[in-house]
Amino acid sequence: MSNQSLLDRSLQSVWHPCTQMKQHETYPLVPIQRGEGVWLYDTDGKRYLDAVSSWWVNLFGHNNLRIKNAIKLQLDTLEHVMLAGFTHAPVVELSEKLAKLTGLGHAFYASDGASATEIALKMSFHYWRNTNKPNKTKFISLQNSYHGETLGALSVTDVAIFKDTYAPLLTQSAQMPSPDFRLAESGETAEAFALRCAITLEQYVGEHHETLAAFIIEPLIQCAAGMCMYHPIYLRRAREICTKYEVHLIADEIAVGFGRTGSMFASYQSCVDCDEADACTQSRDCRPDFMCLSKGITGGYLPLSAVLTTDKIYQAFYDDSTIKGFLHSHSYTGNPLACSAALATLAIFESDNIIEKNKEKAAHLNNQLQIFSQLPIEHIRQQGMIWAFDVKTTNEKFARDCYAEALRQGLLLRPIGNTVYFMPPYTISEPEMDFMLQATFNALKTSI
Numbered sequence: 001m002s003n004q005s006l007l008d009r010s011l012q013s014v015w016h017p018c019t020q021m022k023q024h025e026t027y028p029l030v031p032i033q034r035g036e037g038v039w040l041y042d043t044d045g046k047r048y049l050d051a052v053s054s055w056w057v058n059l060f061g062h063n064n065l066r067i068k069n070a071i072k073l074q075l076d077t078l079e080h081v082m083l084a085g086f087t088h089a090p091v092v093e094l095s096e097k098l099a100k101l102t103g104l105g106h107a108f109y110a111s112d113g114a115s116a117t118e119i120a121l122k123m124s125f126h127y128w129r130n131t132n133k134p135n136k137t138k139f140i141s142l143q144n145s146y147h148g149e150t151l152g153a154l155s156v157t158d159v160a161i162f163k164d165t166y167a168p169l170l171t172q173s174a175q176m177p178s179p180d181f182r183l184a185e186s187g188e189t190a191e192a193f194a195l196r197c198a199i200t201l202e203q204y205v206g207e208h209h210e211t212l213a214a215f216i217i218e219p220l221i222q223c224a225a226g227m228c229m230y231h232p233i234y235l236r237r238a239r240e241i242c243t244k245y246e247v248h249l250i251a252d253e254i255a256v257g258f259g260r261t262g263s264m265f266a267s268y269q270s271c272v273d274c275d276e277a278d279a280c281t282q283s284r285d286c287r288p289d290f291m292c293l294s295k296g297i298t299g300g301y302l303p304l305s306a307v308l309t310t311d312k313i314y315q316a317f318y319d320d321s322t323i324k325g326f327l328h329s330h331s332y333t334g335n336p337l338a339c340s341a342a343l344a345t346l347a348i349f350e351s352d353n354i355i356e357k358n359k360e361k362a363a364h365l366n367n368q369l370q371i372f373s374q375l376p377i378e379h380i381r382q383q384g385m386i387w388a389f390d391v392k393t394t395n396e397k398f399a400r401d402c403y404a405e406a407l408r409q410g411l412l413l414r415p416i417g418n419t420v421y422f423m424p425p426y427t428i429s430e431p432e433m434d435f436m437l438q439a440t441f442n443a444l445k446t447s448i
């Protein structure tokens with residue numbers, strides 16, 4: 001197929017996600033043929049550095065031998081079997097590994113992040129019914145939160161461009177002030193601001209706990225709203241408040257899990273009393289009641305998500321009565337190929353000491369950031385393997401222009417509004433980081 005006919009046929013037959021299709025009259029699709037490491041190659045052989053890890057899913061590069069081989073091995077034995085009434089080694093091993101890593105011993109599977117959110121919301125609601133608190137039916141989330149776009153997940157999401165059109169279809173939920181440090185008063189520290197937001201949270205929860213099922217939160221970074229970062233003390237306070245008033249805390253680690261924020265899970269960093277954030281998975285008082293995982297879980301290879309929860313919640317469903325059970329299901333629940341990709345991904349974390357190595361990579365990139373100081377930008381921020389800054393520009397098409405110019409430079413960059421961010425695969429090398437920054441700088445100069 002010639003390139004042009006591939007593009008034309010895609011526009012005829014494929015309805016692309018998160019896209020006003022008419023804009024492709026001026027911004028052409030990019031036809032990708034193959035990937036290798038941090039690079040994507042188009043059908044003409046031009047390559048693009050994948051600075052957004054293909055929508056935040058890729059951890060260890062494209063065409064990763066170890067993950068690929070694990071899937072191939074699994075493919076020779078069992079591609080899939082339904083998980084109701086049946087089980088298999090990959091799903092058991094993965095559940096045990098995730099339990100060990102999170103301190104949450106029961107794993108329920110689905111195939112995407114939004115479904116994980118739905119599952120956590122339904123489980124929380126159902127838990128309260130099963131334990132004779134049927135009035136606890138409502139959910140709260142943060143302003144500017146993003147938890148997925150199916151109707152239940154969208155109900156707790158607070159990003160206008162995704163939500164407003166569908167408002168009549170959604171259930172009501174209340175939004176608490178976001179502790180995003182950029183919203184602090186001038187002179188107020190990120191920590192003081194986070195504590196101030198937690199006071200509002202406590203007031204609301206204190207007044208409404210009898211009808212509240214759960215508080216769902218993106219730990220440390222509200223990624224989809226534009227990499228809004230906040231102080232970990234807020235997570236600590238949220239845990240304490242939810243415990244005090246008997247409201248579930250749902251940690252949506254779909255984007256920030258698997259090392260993105262510098263620890264295996266961002267929730268670990270709520271253990272402010274503990275110096276060993278990476279090691280304190282067993283701590284009972286900082287664990288969320290539910291943790292939603294997806295995106296990086298398979299290293300970006302196959303769709304998979306999981307909701308992990310506690311013995312206490314699991315036990316409330318364990319009963320002679322069928323309808324007290326959690327009857328939710330998806331066809332591909334616990335797919336063995338996806339589980340084998342996830343196991344290979346976790347094995348790489350262990351054998352290659354990824355969390356530690358990422359600290360060196362982050363330090364290298366941080367040292368180069370001054371290249372941007374001559375441009376009109378503000379709020380340069382970093383947490384683990386995520387960097388972001390906000391561009392001051394009057395160009396209303398900044399995000400699209402910057403994206404298009406970056407592509408010309410050989411870089412896949414997808415600004416969110418005026419926020420430019422990097423979320424590269426962990427395998428990015430120092431020269432590749434330098435290339436990423438230089439190409440970004442060049443793209444900014446023409447698009448701001």
Ligand SMILES: *Cc1c(COP(=O)(O)O)cnc(C)c1O
Nearest residue numbers: 112113114146147148252254255
């Ligand atoms: C991406 C994302 C989701 C939704 O995951 P999908 O697989 O796209 O449905 C939910 N929550 C957060 C925090 C996300 O970043």
